Amino acid sequence: MTRTRIAALLALAFVVLFFxxxxxxxxxxxxxxxxVTNSLGKVLFSLSSTSILLLPLTICTxxxxxxxxxxxxxxxxxxxxxxxxVCFGIFLLMYSNEQANSSLYSQLSEQWKAAxxxxxxxxxxxVTVRYxxxxxxxxxxGFLAAVTAMPAVGTQxxxxxxxxxxxxxxxxxxxxxxxxIFFITPAIYGVYAAFTKWDLFTDPQWVGLxxxxxxxxxxGNTYYFQLRNGxxxxxxxxxxxxxxxILVPLTLATALHTKARGSKFFQSIYYLPSLMSITTVTLAWxxxxxxxxxxxxxxxxxxxxxxxxPYSWIMLVVVTVWWVNGGTMVIYQSALASxxxxxxxxxxxxxxxxxxxxxxxxxxxxxxPLMFTFVMSVIAQFNIYGQPLILTGFGNQEANxxxxxxxYENAVKKQAAGMxxxxxxxxxxxxxxxxxxxxxxLRANSAQ
Amino acid sequence: MRTSKYxxxxxxxxxxxxxxxxxxxxxxxxxNSFKTDSDFITSFSNMKGPLDYVSRLWPHNFTTINYVEMFxxxxxxxxxxxxxxxxxNSFIVSISQMLLVVVLTSLSAYAYERLHFPGGNAIFWxxxxxxxxxxxxxxxxxxxISNALGWVNNLNALIWPALAGVFNIFLLRNFLKGxxxxxxxxxxxxxxxxxxxYARIILPAMKPVLIVVAxxxxxxxxxxxxxxxxxxxDVKRQTLTAGLRLLMGxxxxxxxxxxxxxxxxxxPPFLLYLGxxxxxxxxxxIQAGVKG
Numbered sequence: 001m002t003r004t005r006i007a008a009l010l011a012l013a014f015v016v017l018f019f020x021x022x023x024x025x026x027x028x029x030x031x032x033x034x035x036v037t038n039s040l041g042k043v044l045f046s047l048s049s050t051s052i053l054l055l056p057l058t059i060c061t062x063x064x065x066x067x068x069x070x071x072x073x074x075x076x077x078x079x080x081x082x083x084x085x086v087c088f089g090i091f092l093l094m095y096s097n098e099q100a101n102s103s104l105y106s107q108l109s110e111q112w113k114a115a116x117x118x119x120x121x122x123x124x125x126x127v128t129v130r131y132x133x134x135x136x137x138x139x140x141x142g143f144l145a146a147v148t149a150m151p152a153v154g155t156q157x158x159x160x161x162x163x164x165x166x167x168x169x170x171x172x173x174x175x176x177x178x179x180x181i182f183f184i185t186p187a188i189y190g191v192y193a194a195f196t197k198w199d200l201f202t203d204p205q206w207v208g209l210x211x212x213x214x215x216x217x218x219x220g221n222t223y224y225f226q227l228r229n230g231x232x233x234x235x236x237x238x239x240x241x242x243x244x245x246i247l248v249p250l251t252l253a254t255a256l257h258t259k260a261r262g263s264k265f266f267q268s269i270y271y272l273p274s275l276m277s278i279t280t281v282t283l284a285w286x287x288x289x290x291x292x293x294x295x296x297x298x299x300x301x302x303x304x305x306x307x308x309x310p311y312s313w314i315m316l317v318v319v320t321v322w323w324v325n326g327g328t329m330v331i332y333q334s335a336l337a338s339x340x341x342x343x344x345x346x347x348x349x350x351x352x353x354x355x356x357x358x359x360x361x362x363x364x365x366x367x368x369p370l371m372f373t374f375v376m377s378v379i380a381q382f383n384i385y386g387q388p389l390i391l392t393g394f395g396n397q398e399a400n401x402x403x404x405x406x407x408y409e410n411a412v413k414k415q416a417a418g419m420x421x422x423x424x425x426x427x428x429x430x431x432x433x434x435x436x437x438x439x440x441x442l443r444a445n446s447a448q
Numbered sequence: 449m450r451t452s453k454y455x456x457x458x459x460x461x462x463x464x465x466x467x468x469x470x471x472x473x474x475x476x477x478x479x480n481s482f483k484t485d486s487d488f489i490t491s492f493s494n495m496k497g498p499l500d501y502v503s504r505l506w507p508h509n510f511t512t513i514n515y516v517e518m519f520x521x522x523x524x525x526x527x528x529x530x531x532x533x534x535x536x537n538s539f540i541v542s543i544s545q546m547l548l549v550v551v552l553t554s555l556s557a558y559a560y561e562r563l564h565f566p567g568g569n570a571i572f573w574x575x576x577x578x579x580x581x582x583x584x585x586x587x588x589x590x591x592x593i594s595n596a597l598g599w600v601n602n603l604n605a606l607i608w609p610a611l612a613g614v615f616n617i618f619l620l621r622n623f624l625k626g627x628x629x630x631x632x633x634x635x636x637x638x639x640x641x642x643x644x645x646y647a648r649i650i651l652p653a654m655k656p657v658l659i660v661v662a663x664x665x666x667x668x669x670x671x672x673x674x675x676x677x678x679x680x681x682d683v684k685r686q687t688l689t690a691g692l693r694l695l696m697g698x699x700x701x702x703x704x705x706x707x708x709x710x711x712x713x714x715x716p717p718f719l720l721y722l723g724x725x726x727x728x729x730x731x732x733x734i735q736a737g738v739k740g
Contacts, residue, residue, distance in 0.1 A: 047592050073566055167642060168568060171559030175552050175617070179575060182590065183612035187581050189589035200591060252466070260460035268725070269467045272474065275717040277671035277689035283696070283710050284473040287480075293492035295472060298501040322470070330728065354455055383584065386673050390693060404584065404674070411588050412678065421588055428582035435580040442618070443573070 004077070007149035008069035011081055014062050014141045018088075021135040023095070025104050027127040029119045034111035036104070040135070043095075045192060046203045047185075048103035051094035056185040057177070058087045062142065069149055075165035078149040085142030092139065096129040103203050190428075193421035200417040211422035223419050226410075227426065230403030233388075234427070237402060238381045240313055244321045245328060245377040246370070252325065253332035254358070267333070274326030278386030285319045286391060309399045312392050316400065319387055324380065328373045332366065339365040368445065375438040382431045403427050474714075481514055481708040482507040488704040514708035530684060531691075531709055538688040539716075541606045542669040549665040550658055552611055557620035557654075558646050562632060572617070579614040587678065594679050605679045606687065610669065616661050623657040624650070656727045663724050667717050688713050 024037045038046075044055045065080035095101075104127060112119060152158050194211060196204030215227045252270050256263050273281060288295045289306035296302045304311045343361045352360070363370075385404040392400040403423060411420035480488060491504045518531050559565070560572045590609055591600075599605035631649050640648070651658070669687075676690035683694055692709060699706040721728075 047589070047596055049596050050598070053593065053596060068567065071567060076567065165565070168559040168563040168565040171555045171563065171642075171646075172568075172571070175556045175611070178552070178608065178611040179614070181612075182593070182609040183579065183581075183586065186586035186589035186593060187578075189592065190585035190587070193589060194585075200588065201595065252463075255459045255463050255466075258456050258459040260456045260463065262460070262463070266463045266467050268721075269470055271721070272718070273470075275667060275671075275721055276714055277692075278673050279689050279692040280671075280710050280713050283692060283706070284477050287476060287707075288473055293495075295476065295501075298492075298495050299498045301498060322473075390696070407584065407588075408674070408678070411591075417588055421585070424582075424584045424588065428585040431582040431584070432580065435582070439577060439580050442576070 003148060004069050004072055004074055007074075007077060007081070007145050008066050010141055010145035010148055011062050011066035011069060011077070011084075014081075014084070014138055014145060015059060015066070017134060017138040017141060018059065018062075021138050022132045023135070024130045024132070025108065025127050026130070027108050028125050029112050029117060029123050032112055032115055032117055034108045036107045036111075038104075038107075043103075045189070046103035047189060048203070049095075049098050049101045051091050051098055053181055053185070054087045054091040054094070056188075057180055058084050058091065060180045060184060061087065062145075065145065065149070073165070074149050074151040075162045076169065078146050078151065079166055079169060081142060081146035081149055085139060085146060088139055088142055092131060092135065096131075101127075102201075106202060190421055191425060193418060194425040196418045196421070198418040198421065199415040200411055204418060207418070211419050215419070215422055215426070223410075223416075223423075226401075226406040227403070227423055229398060230401055230406045230423070231426070231430075233400060234382060234384060234402045234404075235430075236313070237316060237384050237388075238378060241317045241320050241381050242374070242377045244317055245324055245381065246374060248321050249325050249329035249373075250332055250370075253329050253336055254362070256329075256333060257336045267330075270329055271326035273323050276323070278323070279390065281319060281323045282387055282390040285315070285322075289315050289391075307392055312400050315391060316387050319391065320381070320384070324377070328377070331369050331373055335366045335369040336362065368441070372438070372441060375434055375441065378434050379431055379438070382427065382434070476505065477707050477711055479505045479507055480704060481711050482510050482512065483704050484509065484511055484513060485702045485704045488707075514705045515712070518705055518709045519712070531688065531712075533684055534686055534688040534691040535712075537603060537685060538670055541603055541687060542666045542716075545607050545610050545669040546662050546666040548607070548611055549613070549616060550662050553613075553616040553620055553661065554651060554654060554658060555646070556617045557624060558650050560617065561621045561624040562629075562645075562650065563642060572621075575614045576618060587675070590675075591678055599679070601680055601682045601685045603685065606669065606672070606676055609675075610665070616665070619661060620654060620657055623654060627653045659724050659727045663720055663728075666720060670717055 019039065019041045021040045022037050023040065023043060024035060026033060026035045028034075040055070043052060044059075046052065061080045062084035065077045065084060068074075068080060069077035105121070105124070108124070108127070109119075151162055153162065193204055195206060195208060197207050197210075198204035214221055214223050216224075218224050256267055256270075276284075287293075289297075291297050291305055294306075296304075296306060306312060306315045339362065343365075344357055347357050347361055383404065384402050385408070388400045388402050389405055404427070407420045407424050407427070410423070411417040483491060487507070487509055491508075495501050495504065519535070520532070560568050594600055594602075594605040594609075597604070627650075631653075632645050635645050635649055671689050672687070673690050673693070676687050677693065680686045680690070683691065686694065688709075692706075692713060695706055695709060
């Protein structure tokens with residue numbers, strides 16, 4: 001076995017041992033000593049203090065180290081293993097000094113409460129933290145992996161090569177750091193939270209498939225109703241709005257493309273709403289649709305009450321299209337500009353009228369941007385939240401309530417964040433199917 | 449494309465009519481922001497038909513009191529909602545996020561595209577595939593993380609998480625593909641190190657697309673809604689656009705005040721857009737990958 005392989009195995013062993021390590025915390029209130037022992041995995045998933053955020057970094061960098069080594073990149077493997085071990089070391093130092101760990105405190109206080117002890121938080125003396133021997137073995141293993149992976153450094157050429165190998169990581173490092181902390185960690189945690197009972201602040205309690213059982217099968221339950229109603233309304237909205245999110249910008253882009261007088265000016269006007277926030281947009285449009293003094297009812301003389309279905313759907317679609325039109329329109333404009341003019345001239349010579357030219361030259365020429373914007377629109381509209389919240393949120397809640405509104409409400413106002421996470425995961429799965437298609441397109445296009 | 453005179457004229461009329469409809473909400477807001485609260489309500493009583501409605505939109509007793517009271521203070525201002533404070537928050541968040549995104553993504557894009565390193569492409573596409581994981585799922589845990597960092601009601605929570613995005617790197621990378629390598633190679637032969645090449649050659653060359661990325665991240669931060677309402681529970685720490693939603697409840701009887709605040713919230717992104725308009729089409733077409 002080569003040295004690289006051994007280093008890779010050590011890195012993997014680090015990850016395995018990590019989850020077997022444990023931390024024991026002890027504290028005393030009025031001579032009553034309470035002790036809790038948590039595995040590092042449990043500490044990681046409590047995510048209750050700053051130092052714990054070093055743990056996802058530890059795991060991710062060590063996994064990258066193992067992968068690099070398996071592919072024979074020794075310099076990178078050494079560096080990542082070293083970074084991982086250092087992160088872990090800093091965690092061990094920081095964690096034992098952190099007294100304000102809410103998760104630990106609540107676990108300890110349960111024991112005092114069980115003993116019938118009445119106390120205030122400040123009665124708790126220092127929390128003493130002890131690490132299991134395995135913890136230190138894990139730490140040592142991390143450094144050992146780094147040392148084993150170390151390439152030869154004898155000659156100047158060796159050192160030069162290592163520097164050249166590691167240089168790119170200095171550039172991508174900062175982004176990788178934020179990606180691990182603010183993307184990978186919450187994403188994995190979000191999946192985990194879907195299987196727990198959770199109130200957003202304390203430790204989630206694992207309940208297995210319970211949330212999904214309630215959401216998917218328990219008829220008559222509020223959450224069952226919310227999922228069905230919310231998802232159905234979300235899908236309805238996607239179906240109603242996406243065609244217009246394509247057609248309106250396409251029409252506008254085609255008109256702008258004629259280069260009629262004032263096109264630049266009109267382009268700015270059509271783009272303007274895209275610069276606004278959803279609150280501004282909905283606030284403005286609320287006034288348009290108000291029955292007592294709105295433009296719709298008093299200028300266009302409509303008799304409808306725009307805030308109840310089916311009219312409310314029309315309102316939501318109008319507002320959304322007005323808001324998102326700009327971005328898509330500009331994409332179409334540049335796509336139109338890239339279609340060679342000779343094609344049009346040839347068609348004109350053959351006697352094709354404007355509509356035929358559009359059908360046979362423009363549309364095929366815009367195949368890719370059309371597909372791209374379609375997928376983008378579907379994803380964006382699946383995430384609908386602000387429009388129904390602000391426009392129809394008051395009064396007739398359920399008729400236009402979308403899934404994200406329930407996700408937010410259950411998590412923030414009803415302390416049912418576990419259920420929210422499960423709903424979010426279901427919505428996420430719907431979006432994922434669409435975005436997978438998008439990624440395939442992006443990759444194919446960028447490879448060209 | 450050569451268009452006939454007839455087609456051009458038709459398109460012109462079509463665009464004019466549509467622009468009129470397009471601007472209705474904005475003009476409506478602007479006009480009504482110059483009425484007093486009481487004028488606003490009385491101006492819409494006993495309306496007789498569409499033309500009468502239009503005449504009533506005009507602010508006959510023109511006043512700027514709403515703007516003054518919302519942002520500077522006065523008898524009609526709500527003491528709990530400080531719009532000046534909210535605007536300051538918005539500016540801090542948007543500008544710092546914009547600068548950080550530009551620096552971080554350009555560094556990464558440069559490394560992935562120009563510093564050929566083994567495994568770089570694999571890392572990049574792994575990040576891209578991971579980033580398609582829907583944000584909805586990550587939102588609540590992100591709150592938990594912010595809480596662990598002590599960032600609830602702290603502007604940091606609105607700035608740093610946005611730096612995890614990968615799509616901007618993709619944009620810049622695609623743009624870099626179109627820039628010839630001759631310059632970097634020449635500089636490299638002259639003894640410039642990789643950072644000098646990045647700072648002196650790559651950054652200036654990426655200027656148009658960097659401006660677009662900057663504009664989008666400024667606007668994204670300025671206009672974000674769901675995340676600020678989740679993580680900022682204190683009104684004073686809220687951003688301007690997300691804070692408007694809170695004002696809707698508090699200013700239920702002071703419509704004109706609320707409208708004035710709304711108008712102001714549009715101004716910074718609009719000014720930025722006017723400044724960067726020239727780069728816009730170019731930038732967005734790169735975004736769509738049209739010029740892949």
